[in-house]
Amino acid sequence: METRELICINCPLGCSLTVTLEQKRVTKVEGNTCPKGKEYAEKEVTAPVRILTSSVRVSGGTIPVVSVKTASAIPKEKIKECAEVLKSIEVKAPIAIGDIVAENICYTGVDLVATRNVQAE
Numbered sequence: 109m110e111t112r113e114l115i116c117i118n119c120p121l122g123c124s125l126t127v128t129l130e131q132k133r134v135t136k137v138e139g140n141t142c143p144k145g146k147e148y149a150e151k152e153v154t155a156p157v158r159i160l161t162s163s164v165r166v167s168g169g170t171i172p173v174v175s176v177k178t179a180s181a182i183p184k185e186k187i188k189e190c191a192e193v194l195k196s197i198e199v200k201a202p203i204a205i206g207d208i209v210a211e212n213i214c215y216t217g218v219d220l221v222a223t224r225n226v227q228a229e
Contacts, residue, residue: 109135134149203222
């Protein structure tokens with residue numbers, strides 16, 4: 109049996125959670141004040157995901173980089189690989205918020221999108 113301590117990030121309460129696992133399967137979640145806490149804990153210990161935020165280079169723009177993020181959460185274990193890929197991406201201005209900068213980044217099924225407008229020079 110294994111236990112993990114987490115802080116729930118689903119709402120401002122920030123409940124302290126204790127997750128009990130047996131053979132990598134969640135058997136109990138304690139400390140949550142709502143069902144979202146239980147759901148968060150189960151997902152976090154079995155298949156954690158994160159939103160990746162960063163920036164990529166811009167050619168021909170009024171600024172040299174544009175902020176980007178994944179359109180939805182990606183597997184936590186893919187973060188480093190995706191961050192490496194970002195180093196090789198360069199987009200051409202103009203760019204609008206929501207423009208897809210990279211489709212299906214690192215075969216996650218998730219697009220990388222611009223989070224800022226960049227005008228052409």
